[in-house]
Amino acid sequence: MHLDNPQQLIDWHDKIIAKQKKIKKKILVCCGPGCLANGAQDIIDKFKTVLKEKKISGFTVEALKETGCHGFCEQGPLVVMEPKGLYYTKVKVKDVEDIIEQSIKNDKIIDRLLYNDPQTDKKIERYQDIKFYSHQKKVVLNNLGNINQCNIEDYIANDGYQALSKVITSMSPQKVIDTITKSGLRGRGGAGFPTGRKWATCRKVESDTHYVICNGDEGDPGAFMDRALMEGDPFSVLEGMTIAAFAVGAKQGYIYVREEYPLAVVNLQKAIEIANEKGLLGDNILGTDFSFNIKISRGAGAFVCGESSALMKSVAGEVGEPRAKYVRSVVKGLYDRPTVLNNVETFANVPIIIRKGASWYQKIGTPKNSGTKAFSLVGKVRNTGLIEVAMGTTLREIIYDIGGGIIDDRPFKAVQTGGPSGGCLPASKLDLPVDFDSLNEAGSMMGSGGMIVMDDLTCMVDVAKYFLGFLVNESCGKCVPCREGLYQLHALTVKVSEGKAEEADLEKMEKLSEMVIIGSLCGLGKSGPNPLLSTIKYFRDEYMAHIRDKRCPAGVCRALITYKITDACTGCMACIAPCPTNAITGKKNEMHVIDQELCTKCGACFAVCRYDAILVS
Amino acid sequence: MVNLTINGRIVQAKEGEMLLTVLRREKIDVPALCHHEAVEPFGACRLCTVEITKEDWNGYSNYVTSCLYPVEEGLIVSTHSPKVNELRKTILDLFLARHPNSPEIRQLAADYGVFKTSYETVVDGNNCILCAICTRICDTMGFHAISTVGRGHGKEVAPPLHQVPPDCVGCLACALNCPTHYIEYTFDNNYLTIWDKKFELMVCSRCGKKTITKEFAEYLSKHRDIPFSYFEICDECHRKELAATMGQITSWEREA
Numbered sequence A: 001m002h003l004d005n006p007q008q009l010i011d012w013h014d015k016i017i018a019k020q021k022k023i024k025k026k027i028l029v030c031c032g033p034g035c036l037a038n039g040a041q042d043i044i045d046k047f048k049t050v051l052k053e054k055k056i057s058g059f060t061v062e063a064l065k066e067t068g069c070h071g072f073c074e075q076g077p078l079v080v081m082e083p084k085g086l087y088y089t090k091v092k093v094k095d096v097e098d099i100i101e102q103s104i105k106n107d108k109i110i111d112r113l114l115y116n117d118p119q120t121d122k123k124i125e126r127y128q129d130i131k132f133y134s135h136q137k138k139v140v141l142n143n144l145g146n147i148n149q150c151n152i153e154d155y156i157a158n159d160g161y162q163a164l165s166k167v168i169t170s171m172s173p174q175k176v177i178d179t180i181t182k183s184g185l186r187g188r189g190g191a192g193f194p195t196g197r198k199w200a201t202c203r204k205v206e207s208d209t210h211y212v213i214c215n216g217d218e219g220d221p222g223a224f225m226d227r228a229l230m231e232g233d234p235f236s237v238l239e240g241m242t243i244a245a246f247a248v249g250a251k252q253g254y255i256y257v258r259e260e261y262p263l264a265v266v267n268l269q270k271a272i273e274i275a276n277e278k279g280l281l282g283d284n285i286l287g288t289d290f291s292f293n294i295k296i297s298r299g300a301g302a303f304v305c306g307e308s309s310a311l312m313k314s315v316a317g318e319v320g321e322p323r324a325k326y327v328r329s330v331v332k333g334l335y336d337r338p339t340v341l342n343n344v345e346t347f348a349n350v351p352i353i354i355r356k357g358a359s360w361y362q363k364i365g366t367p368k369n370s371g372t373k374a375f376s377l378v379g380k381v382r383n384t385g386l387i388e389v390a391m392g393t394t395l396r397e398i399i400y401d402i403g404g405g406i407i408d409d410r411p412f413k414a415v416q417t418g419g420p421s422g423g424c425l426p427a428s429k430l431d432l433p434v435d436f437d438s439l440n441e442a443g444s445m446m447g448s449g450g451m452i453v454m455d456d457l458t459c460m461v462d463v464a465k466y467f468l469g470f471l472v473n474e475s476c477g478k479c480v481p482c483r484e485g486l487y488q489l490h491a492l493t494v495k496v497s498e499g500k501a502e503e504a505d506l507e508k509m510e511k512l513s514e515m516v517i518i519g520s521l522c523g524l525g526k527s528g529p530n531p532l533l534s535t536i537k538y539f540r541d542e543y544m545a546h547i548r549d550k551r552c553p554a555g556v557c558r559a560l561i562t563y564k565i566t567d568a569c570t571g572c573m574a575c576i577a578p579c580p581t582n583a584i585t586g587k588k589n590e591m592h593v594i595d596q597e598l599c600t601k602c603g604a605c606f607a608v609c610r611y612d613a614i615l616v617s
Numbered sequence B: 001m002v003n004l005t006i007n008g009r010i011v012q013a014k015e016g017e018m019l020l021t022v023l024r025r026e027k028i029d030v031p032a033l034c035h036h037e038a039v040e041p042f043g044a045c046r047l048c049t050v051e052i053t054k055e056d057w058n059g060y061s062n063y064v065t066s067c068l069y070p071v072e073e074g075l076i077v078s079t080h081s082p083k084v085n086e087l088r089k090t091i092l093d094l095f096l097a098r099h100p101n102s103p104e105i106r107q108l109a110a111d112y113g114v115f116k117t118s119y120e121t122v123v124d125g126n127n128c129i130l131c132a133i134c135t136r137i138c139d140t141m142g143f144h145a146i147s148t149v150g151r152g153h154g155k156e157v158a159p160p161l162h163q164v165p166p167d168c169v170g171c172l173a174c175a176l177n178c179p180t181h182y183i184e185y186t187f188d189n190n191y192l193t194i195w196d197k198k199f200e201l202m203v204c205s206r207c208g209k210k211t212i213t214k215e216f217a218e219y220l221s222k223h224r225d226i227p228f229s230y231f232e233i234c235d236e237c238h239r240k241e242l243a244a245t246m247g248q249i250t251s252w253e254r255e256a
């Protein structure tokens, strides 16, 4: 069915709602990246076969939803049963029949599949009661756990495309821009530029064509918010882009997706085809004279291609190297035409703002940072996964309430936000509200939403070294301060980690960092020294320990540590075979010794010792 | 026309002109290694960076590469402020660590008071400074025979797949414009070799001197509409012939 006017969309919506009302119980199986990797597809298949065989009254395959990421990936595969919100974790294929027999047919709870709160050691039945979820504020990720990934009926049942319809029937492009401006929405790709202002500038530029591009490059190591949205709720991204196109007067759009996300490409492609078929994308949308087409452009998998000017070159088929932006891309972007580029999450916010109004949105978060932000919470916290919080939520709430605190109750040391462009914040900053401005001020960055929690066993010199090493390879290599400057900064961190640096090197790093920041051509170089500078700022003592005392307090930097066997050793011989250089000798039931000459400090013995007999110092 | 202030002096320039062009015209010495008149500005070496501000910027200033910055009314430029000098020194210091054996780099660094790098010398650092003048000129000439490949610190200039470049015609534009004379080529009897590709040279039918490569002559005659026979005579003999022709014309005119 092709929708030829807005009324037909309303009728279709009502029809879908009437149909879905009949479904009293729903089984939501998470098909996000984490759960799929743990076998969610087999679980879905099993549910389908069993449901077909068993024929439960009032219950059909339609009640089974293959949803996007629920966020709590480490507990997956996840199965949620609505309306109660019954929450099963680590589900296996062999559990499926049980779930149907007991929980679907007889409303019984299967104890062994419930989530166990590691802090209280109590089982929790409903996901609303799990702290990982209860402290979150789901706005932009709301559809993810609730609807079938590429199912437009589900999207429409959840008020999808109402915003587009509203825009087309009752708003002028200027009104749309005013609404977005008033909502205070800032770009979720990292820099936090006001979206409304970007659109307004682009709209004013006279040109034969304008373009809208969605940045789905998501290059920060470990981040997967944009991936989850593109895979799990592709229509929201398309709707947001279409509204942007209406606002700025664009007819063509592109979604730039990194190569490592094949499922995102498949789902977006499917969604584009469906939207085209229904008249919600393409020529004469909803029967009006507004037309907009979207193409997918596949990235080359380079971090720097997420940078706006490099991305546009890549879309145009050129080498993804940034250019100077003294003339901005909203004025002269893709093919030298005015171009709006926004992040995936930014676009996904747009339909919600239009539908619920700017004032509603503004009330979430803080005055200058309205709305929510999605993060991928990883590292040494108990609960890792995809989360969404209101702007202004403190780091402490995220790490301790949602994240459940540090694994093994070790001391918290630092949290890294913003990926290679961001920084590390120490315990003294735990009460910092998470928003663009506070993070910048503290020497870090929002970035696209990676959040890595570190405990006392993490060495901050090592962290700085890791990110600099990443950037040395990922810089486009065009400009000298970035290419050579980051290389030398990395070399200096290596020197520190090997105990070969002098105090003067610390100052040298700070000075060179400043030059890399002012001298580099694009944002990669301009923010590249952040991980280094923030660790020097907050963990100077740790640098000094490496430099002055030739000691790595966290026991990480190989050149500065020794592994010794203490008299806790029982002589179990477990560590002898794993040692790659045969440095450990000893007879059964006698204390073993490590030959320091041969030891490469790989830590293999430490990892296998069950008696805590190996000491790192 | 716009008015701008450069190092305290008021200067006029055409709207939209690049700042470096104005600086060069005003004989203000600003170094630049990736800039070349034949190609679009690139902004890679960052040596031409200057500090800019405006009356209404409330004391805020910005650092921009002059090669890429279009001039505007009221711009206030310092080409040698302390921070700018420090940046140039740092860049040259970094260059020196990577290309310690390049005479051109050593000279320029010495001009800025950098005689020895304060960083770790890069092992295997060759003399290619990755200014990409060669690849950009090659593109402008229409050959696209070489390009930069890879990214990050391992980026380099190379022919496709590091093979003998099929599209190279041996015009030598890359080598002759390389600011550090890194691109090697050799003449050997009737042959020119560059990028491991061996070209036969044309021989002047008048004097027997060697001229350009046959491939280059063919390209020019095909794409620039010049008769191929034009390249069978060397430049000098063309001039001699021109002198003879002019003499002939003068004598005809006198007779008439």
Ligand SMILES: Cc1cc2nc3c(=O)[nH]c(=O)nc-3n(C[C@H](O)[C@H](O)[C@H](O)COP(=O)(O)O)c2cc1C
Binding pocket: A186, A187, A188, A189, A190, A191, A192, A193, A215, A216, A217, A218, A219, A220, A303, A304, A305, A306, A307, A308, A309, A341, A342, A343, A344, A346, A448, A522, A523, A524
């Ligand atoms: C090195 C570098 C990498 C970037 N990577 C991304 C990315 O992966 N995704 C993204 O949305 N923005 C990325 N950005 C930011 C974009 O340049 C751009 O600001 C953003 O996509 C604009 O959208 P927004 O206003 O909605 O945030 C990156 C910037 C830099 C300098």
Ligand code: FES
Binding pocket: B031, B032, B033, B034, B035, B042, B043, B044, B045, B046, B047, B048, B049, B065, B066, B067, B068
């Ligand atoms: S001339 Fe190299 S950056 Fe301007």
